[in-house]
Every structure is written in structure tokens, then in C-alpha cells.
Amino acid sequence: xxxxxxxxxxxxxxxxxxxxxVVTWLSVLNFRQLNNQVRALSxxxxxxxxxVASVEILIRxxxxxxxxxxxxxxxxxPDPGYLAKESNAFDMRGIxxxxxxxxxxxxxxxxxxxxxxxxxxxxxxxLGAQLPAIQTARQHFHMTFRLFxxxxxxxxxxxxxxxxxxxxxxxxxxxxxxxxTIDLLNKLTQxxxxxxxxxxxxxxxxNWIVTALATVLGLIFAxxxxxxxxxxxxxxxxxxxxxxxxxxDVEILVHTHDELATLATSFNRMVGGLREKExxxxxxxxxxxPRIVRTLLENRMLADKxxxxxxxxxxxxxxxxxxxxxxxxxxxxxxxxxxxxSLMSDVIRSQQGIVDKYIGDSVMAFWGPPFTNPADHARxxxxxxxxxMRQMDTFRTGLPELFGMTHGLPEVNVxxxxxxxxxxxxxIGSETSRGYTVIGDTVNLASRLEQAxxxxxxxxxxxxxxxxxxxxxxxxxxxDSLRVAGKLExxxxxELLGYSAELDENGTQRIRAFETGLARYRAQDWDAADAxxxxxxxxxxxxxxxxxxxxxxxxxxQTPPEVGxxxxxxxxxx
Numbered sequence: 264x265x266x267x268x269x270x271x272x273x274x275x276x277x278x279x280x281x282x283x284x285v286v287t288w289l290s291v292l293n294f295r296q297l298n299n300q301v302r303a304l305s306x307x308x309x310x311x312x313x314x315v316a317s318v319e320i321l322i323r324x325x326x327x328x329x330x331x332x333x334x335x336x337x338x339x340x341p342d343p344g345y346l347a348k349e350s351n352a353f354d355m356r357g358i359x360x361x362x363x364x365x366x367x368x369x370x371x372x373x374x375x376x377x378x379x380x381x382x383x384x385x386x387x388x389x390l391g392a393q394l395p396a397i398q399t400a401r402q403h404f405h406m407t408f409r410l411f412x413x414x415x416x417x418x419x420x421x422x423x424x425x426x427x428x429x430x431x432x433x434x435x436x437x438x439x440x441x442x443x444t445i446d447l448l449n450k451l452t453q454x455x456x457x458x459x460x461x462x463x464x465x466x467x468x469x470n471w472i473v474t475a476l477a478t479v480l481g482l483i484f485a486x487x488x489x490x491x492x493x494x495x496x497x498x499x500x501x502x503x504x505x506x507x508x509x510x511x512d513v514e515i516l517v518h519t520h521d522e523l524a525t526l527a528t529s530f531n532r533m534v535g536g537l538r539e540k541e542x543x544x545x546x547x548x549x550x551x552x553p554r555i556v557r558t559l560l561e562n563r564m565l566a567d568k569x570x571x572x573x574x575x576x577x578x579x580x581x582x583x584x585x586x587x588x589x590x591x592x593x594x595x596x597x598x599x600x601x602x603x604x605s606l607m608s609d610v611i612r613s614q615q616g617i618v619d620k621y622i623g624d625s626v627m628a629f630w631g632p633p634f635t636n637p638a639d640h641a642r643x644x645x646x647x648x649x650x651x652m653r654q655m656d657t658f659r660t661g662l663p664e665l666f667g668m669t670h671g672l673p674e675v676n677v678x679x680x681x682x683x684x685x686x687x688x689x690x691i692g693s694e695t696s697r698g699y700t701v702i703g704d705t706v707n708l709a710s711r712l713e714q715a716x717x718x719x720x721x722x723x724x725x726x727x728x729x730x731x732x733x734x735x736x737x738x739x740x741x742x743d744s745l746r747v748a749g750k751l752e753x754x755x756x757x758e759l760l761g762y763s764a765e766l767d768e769n770g771t772q773r774i775r776a777f778e779t780g781l782a783r784y785r786a787q788d789w790d791a792a793d794a795x796x797x798x799x800x801x802x803x804x805x806x807x808x809x810x811x812x813x814x815x816x817x818x819x820x821q822t823p824p825e826v827g828x829x830x831x832x833x834x835x836x837x
Contacts, residue, residue, distance in 0.1 A: 293466035321360040328353040404433040569689030574631030575644040578713040582676040584624040614647040641732035680713030682726040711747035720807020723759040730757045740774040753831040773802040785830030
């Protein structure tokens with residue numbers, strides 16, 4: 264009698280139900296054991312290891328600051344400001360290290376009262392004794408360094424040598440204590456990981472045993488029910504597991520004429536669709552940002568409609584690239600650009616930016632929804648610009664290997680412009696070729712700001728909108744009020760200088776002097792403006808914006824601006 268598939272499945276399911284209950288029960292037991300080891304690692308051992316690593320880094324920083332102070336004191340003309348800065352940094356690293364050690368000790372105290380997780384309490388007790396040893400050694404090191412500073416100013420050469428030797432001894436003592444602690448933690452985490460692997464191996468072995476038993480029972484039931492059910496189900500199961508493992512070349516062949524054949528056909532079509540999408544994603548991911556490709560494939564992006572969004576737009580351009588290309592072969596120029604674009608694009612994508620296009624040696628990118636949090640796009644765009652500037656050092660270092668020579672290498676510099684504001688975003692182009700991009704005044708402004716770097720001698724210029732949205736973690740200074748080509752309304756232009764945490768007192772005074780000069784310049788108080796800009800130059804020789812403003816002040820002294828001048832400078836060229 265021919266049975267429907269539903270009855271065949273029901274008969275097999277009923278027979279295997281008891282085995283499934285046993286498998287579940289055994290899996291729960293194994294999971295509890297494995298979960299205990301994993302929780303011990305994630306909740307206690309690894310956080311402790313991270314805290315000790317942080318303490319080590321802070322102490323290493325202290326040693327660096329110590330060496331800088333010692334070198335500065337031995338200089339022919341010691342800089343008191345520099346020595347004070349490094350000494351303060353030395354103190355702060357020590358305070359932070361002690362705070363983390365105290366936090367680790369409190370963490371160990373919490374571990375002692377933990378009842379739900381089985382922990383290696385003898386080793387934790389050793390750690391509880393070892394951490395104060397680190398703290399004590401660090402404090403001795405700290406006090407010895409202070410004594411060295413006093414002796415360096417007031418002591419004799421003999422006393423200075425004695426204190427220096429003692430300081431080096433304390434430094435070695437810290438290394439020993441940190442090494443002991445790290446060894447304890449490494450052993451603790453390694454032992455726990457080994458136990459977890461053993462639990463996993465035991466669970467795997469048990470699962471294989473149960474699987475083998477299920478296979479035997481399955482063969483028995485297959486003889487009772489019919490091969491027309493068992494073989495297609497096995498093929499479908501194997502195909503599903505293969506797809507789950509990432510094998511999209513699998514194809515299920517079923518020769519029956521029942522519901523399983525229909526299911527196999529649908530499965531093959533599904534895998535074919537996945538394979539096609541994967542091929543498209545791999546191919547076009549080299550030309551279009553993978554996030555855009557993924558969004559298009561998932562039909563989450565409107566094909567023919569644009570939307571207005573507040574976004575941040577970025578342009579960069581290599582300085583003097585056209586002239587540089589005159590001395591390069593076509594192959595060298597392509598390798599040069601590919602290497603440059605790879606480094607810059609990696610930075611942009613690491614900050615959630617979208618590389619829109621490459622225009623010659625220029626890069627256009629943007630940040631905004633749905634790829635970036637609406638509150639973060641300006642800050643991320645600015646951080647990407649700063650990190651690209653840092654990557655330029657890596658790029659320049661690799662030029663000898665890229666060109667196969669060490670002399671006559673081109674000088675490589677980059678200019679960047681960033682603007683934030685409303686843009687129109689969507690799939691723009693013809694019926695046969697489109698690109699997901701942004702258009703509008705904000706895009707044009709970012710491009711003009713990149714070009715404005717030329718006559719200000721700056722590297723990164725941003726709009727007022729970007730400055731206001733970027734937050735306080737970055738440092739800017741207002742450069743000018745500028746009417747760029749293509750816009751009637753003037754815009755306030757700012758230079759992105761770096762991270763606020765890295766700004767020193769001299770930098771703060773330089774920014775304040777420039778802003779004072781700019782205010783006096785707009786008030787047509789040429790003498791005060793001249794003095795302020797010269798103060799800025801004294802603090803930062805070679806500051807190009809100050810030189811530009813001094814030239815303007817000199818010109819306006821000779822030929823004053825017309826009545827009603829609003830302090831706006833007109834950029835006559837793009």
C-alpha cells in the first residue's frame with residue numbers, strides 16, 4: 264500500500280522521539296559543563312587578563328615618559344615646559360595604573376563570593392597576592408623617579424648615579440612582578456581553555472555515537488517505510504548542511520514524483536539564487552561598496568527615488584599629481600594610485616564611510632544613513648581624514664619598494680575638504696548605468712574646500728556644519744569667511760587640526776591668537792590683527808594661514824576695503 268509522506272514521516276518521528284529526548288538530556292549536561300568553563304573565561308579570567316595588560320601598558324608608558332624626562336634633563340638647554348609635561352604624564356599613567364589594580368582587586372573579591380561558577384580559587388588567591396606586589400613595585404619606581412629628579416637638580420654626580428642605578432633596579436623589579444602575574448593569568452586561561460576543549464571533545468564524541476545509533480535505526484526504519492522517502496531526505500539534509508557550511512555548488516537529485524521531488528526542485532532553485540547573488544556580490548563588490556551591493560540585492564534601496572538626508576561629504580586630492588605623473592611610467596602611475604587608493608579606502612571604510620568614486624587622483628566619499636548613525640557621520644568623516652593623513656606616512660615609506668628605487672622619489676601630499684549638510688541621495692544615472700551617490704550644494708562645497716587648501720596652505724578644511732556636528736573630541740580653528748565659486752552665500756571655513764586629547768598648551772594659545780587676529784581683521788583693526796597673526800607665527804613657524812592673513816593685512820593697509828566690507832574673502836577660482 265502506498266503511504267502518503269506525512270504518514271511515513273510520522274512513523275519515523277514517533278520511533279525516534281525517545282532517542283531525541285536522550286540526546287537533548289545529554290546535550291544539556293554537556294552544555295552545563297562547557298558553559299561553566301566559558302563563563303569563567305569570559306566573566307573573570309579574560310577581563311582580569313585585559314586589566315593586567317592595561318596596567319602593563321600604562322607602566323610601559325611611564326617608563327617612556329621617564330626616559331624622555333631623563334633625556335630632556337641631560338640636554339644642553341632643558342625645556343622646563345616639556346619636562347613638566349612629561350613629568351605630569353608620568354604621574355597620570357601611574358595614577359591610572361593604580362586605579363586599574365584596585366579595580367582588579369575588587370574584581371577578585373567578587374570572584375571569591377561567586378557561587379554559580381566553578382573557579383580556580385587557588386590561582387585567584389595567588390593573583391590576589393601578586394597584584395598588590397605590582398602596585399608596590401610601581402610606587403617604589405615612582406618614588407625613586409621623583410628622587411632622581413631632585414638629585415638631578417640638587418645632588419652630586421655620585422648621588423645622581425646611585426639614584427639612577429636604583430631607578431633602573433626598580434624598573435626591572437616591575438618587569439619581574441608583571442611577568443609573574445601574566446604567567447599566572449596565561450596558565451589560568453590556558454588550563455580553562457583546555458578543559459573547555461575537553462568538554463567539547465567529549466560532547467562531540469557523544470554526539471557522534473548518538474548519530475551512529477540514529478543512523479542504524481534510520482536504516483532499519485528505511486527498510487520498513489520505503490527508500491523513496493529516506494534517500495531524498497538524506498540528500499536534502501546533506502545539501503542543507505553543505506549550504507550552511509558555505510558550499511553553494513551543491514545540487515539535490517531526486518527521482519521520485521511526490522512532495523519531496525517538489526521540495527528538492529525548490530531547494531535547487533534557492534541555492535541557485537544564492538549562488539547568483541554571491542557571484543554578483545563578489546564581482547561588483549570590487550567596484551561598488553559591498554554595503555550598497557548588499558542593500559540593492561536585498562531590495563532595501565529605492566531604485567528610482569531620491570531622498571534628502573543630512574550627510575557628510577569628503578573630497579581629497581593629491582597635490583601636484585599631474586606634474587608627478589610626467590616622471591612616471593604608465594605602469595608605475597597605476598601601481599602608485601592603486602596602492603594609495605587601497606590605503607585611503609581602508610581608512611574610510613573602517614570609519615563606516617562609503618567610497619563614492621575615484622576621479623583621477625581624487626577620492627570622493629560620504630557618511631550618513633543608512634550606513635552611518637545620523638549623530639556620528641561628521642565625527643567619523645573627520646576622524647577618517649586624520650587617519651588618512653597618518654596613513655600617508657606609511658604610504659611614503661613604501662614608495663621605495665613600489666618604484667624599486669630610493670632616490671628621486673616624488674613628494675606626496677594630499678589635501679582634503681569636508682562639508683556636512685543636506686544632500687540628495689539615490690541611484691542616479693541612465694537606464695543602463697546607475698550609481699548610488701549624493702548630489703547638492705554640500706557636495707560642491709566639500710569639493711571647493713578641498714581646493715581652497717591651495718591658497719591657505721592647509722591640509723584639511725571643513726565647513727561650519729561639519730565643525731558643529733563633529734563634537735568636542737576634535738580640534739578645529741576658524742580660518743576665514745569665504746565665498747566659494749558657485750555660491751553666493753559666504754561660508755565659515757575651519758581647519759581640522761587633530762584630536763582634542765592631543766592638543767597641548769602651545770597649540771591652544773596658537774588657536775586663540777589666530778582667532779583674535781581674525782576678529783581684529785574683520786573689524787579692520789590692522790595693527791592688532793598683524794600682531795595676533797605674528798604671535799601665531801611665533802608659536803608655530805611656517806603656519807601658512809597666518810602668513811596668508813598677514814599678506815592680506817599688508818594689502819588692506821595699502822588699499823583699504825570698500826565701505827560696508829563684511830570680512831568675506833572671495834575665492835575667484837575653483
